[in-house]
Amino acid sequence: MREFSLNLLSSKKPIFFQIYRYFKNEILDGQLQYDDLLPSIRSCAQSFEVSKNTVEVAYQLLVSEEYIRNIPKKGYKVVYQGETKPQHNTSTSDPSLTQTIRYDFRYGNIELNTFPFHHWNKVRNTCIAYNQSNYIVEGKAQGEYVLRKELARLLYEARGVISNPEQIIVGSTPQQLVSLLCQMLETDKHIIGVENPGYDGARNTFLNYGFQVHPIPLTEDGVSIHELKNSHANIMYVSPSQQFMNRMTLSQNKRHQLAAWVHSNAYIIEDDYEWEFKYQNDYLPSIQSLYPEKIIYIGRLSKALVPVFNLSYLVLPYDVLSLFHSKVAEYDQPVSRLDQLTFSQYLSDGYWYKQLQKMRETYEEKRKVFFEAISQYMKHVAKAEGKDMGLHTFLTVKTDKTEAELIGLGIQKGVKVYGTSRYWFHTEKKYPTVLLGYGALSANDIHNGIKLLAEAWFE
CATH class of the missing domain: 3.90.1150.10 (Aspartate Aminotransferase, domain 1)
Known part of the structure; x- marks a missing residue:
């Protein structure tokens, strides 16, 4: 594999963004082509003399934009194949x-034309005017406190999530936050159950970190509790609001069964995927509201509501939060302070709810x-x-x-x-x-x- 070089001191942009942009340009320029492997996170971190977490954030941004994909036990491969252009060579086999x-x-x-950019820019400009000096100093690793406070309020009101701001960690994408979780959990102590079929980003991340992963089949009302009990998994990754493939909502009875299962196991990772877009008024509260001490909650800001940046968040039980502080020595916050402060005010002013x-x-x-x-x-x-x-x-x-x-x-x-x-x-x-x-x-x-x-x- 060829060597990559990048002068990180030549830009005032965050380091993770410079690495992301560097590899994105390598792909767009054809220097990295379809099916090529990127350097491993470890070797990239060593080459650029940065933390592994910084490289991980950059790679997850590339994953979220579908330039690369994490292939279990192989690494990150380029999956971008360039823009589709009409051709007139009828001999090609690719339609x-x-x-x-x-x-x-x-x-x-x-649909971008429905987003109120004028409201967003108004709030953003206000944040710039009142917080200019704050951008000079480094922000909180877990995310800006005012944002975490607003998220705690929103999640309690909308999903029944029981949390304090100090339990929330802000990130860019769910897959990046799953990677962060993998750094806290021990591979020899945990077996991960995942929905089958289900979100491959989380599954592949667990596999790439060396965890045993057991696929748990789905029944008509959600994940099979019988198969889960027989799988020896002690952590279950589940999407109760909208199962990614079957688009089902986990029944209240099944939620209570999962809460009972986790009582004698490690954790449930609740991915509250697209809870905002359930069109019937039969919302069920999060599983986290039933057993907050045992549920790791993952959410994301829907791109359909705020398409201008990526934002996801973890709500950790206090024992897992202590693992974050003890095991994750460096966490480079991937979301800019300006975006965090803008969205916090956007929430506080009520624009998000109207949107x-x-x-x-x-x-x-x-x-x-x-x-x-x-x-x-x-x-x-x-x-x-x-x-x-x-x-x-x-x-x-x-x-x-x-x-x-x-x-x-x-x-x-x-x-x-x-x-x-x-x-x-x-x-x-x-x-x-x-x-x-x-x-x-x-x-x-x-x-x-x-x-x-x-x-x-x-x-």
Whole structure:
């Protein structure tokens, strides 16, 4: 592997951001190409003479923007393949190179024109005016206290989370915070249970740190307690508000069963994924509210609500918080002080709550159009999960075609959907499942895109 060099003293930007930007430019310039391995976190830290945590934050930013991916037991590989450009060489075997994508159902894309940039910039400018001297000194490693105080209030009011500001750690992405957790926990004392299918970012991070990971299958109302008890796992990673793949909400009975299970085990890691976008008024409180001493709570700021920066957060039980202070000698806060102070004031002034209500209405309308189109064009040949939640769905198609064939046929019609095999852990599927996000598409585009997919797959 070639050597990488970077003059970290030549910029006033945070070190993790300089490393992130350096590798991003290497990828965009073609110096690092698809499937190339990046240097390990340890070797990169040694080369740049920085902490491993600083490199980890930089790598997680690249992961969040889908430039690289963490491959268990191998390291970080480049997965970016450049912009899709229409070609006219009919001999190519890759249809994505010969078609212009008209409707991109990319998960994570959102509608930007509804975000109140004028309100955000007003709050940001106020923070700059009143806090200029504060940017010169280093901020709190766990995050700005005023932000953690606002988060504690928000989480208690909205999710029933019981916490104090000192229990909260601010980070950039959930995967970066899972990596931070791995630095606190001992691999020889903990076996991790993960939902199968489920969020691969957390699963791969646990594997990369050397933990034993057991896939726990799902039942109709959530993770199988029977399989969990038989797995020997003593930590369970679960998404009770919106299960990532099946889009189910964990029942109240199952939540109490998990709380009973953790009584004689180590911890539950509760990933409260997309709790903001459940469209029916049947919210269930977090599992953390049932057993705060045993629940490690992870949340994130939805990009659909505040698309201008990444922010996630951990709420730690006090015994795990003591591990953070004793085992994580250096934690370089990945979120800028200005972004933290701005969002804290944005919350305090009530803008976030107004934006949440507006975006729920916007995305609920899109969701209705999406499921109406599925019912109209694929009623008996496909099943979509998550009719009352989220900004995306997983579509299981009753066909003998493969996942790759479905994606390729869609591209030939100018419609891009995405594969889901990565979310399963050693499990054979009866029918292929594809991922569709509809946050950035208009109602008309959603309808037309689904119609074209039906033509591509079934005619």
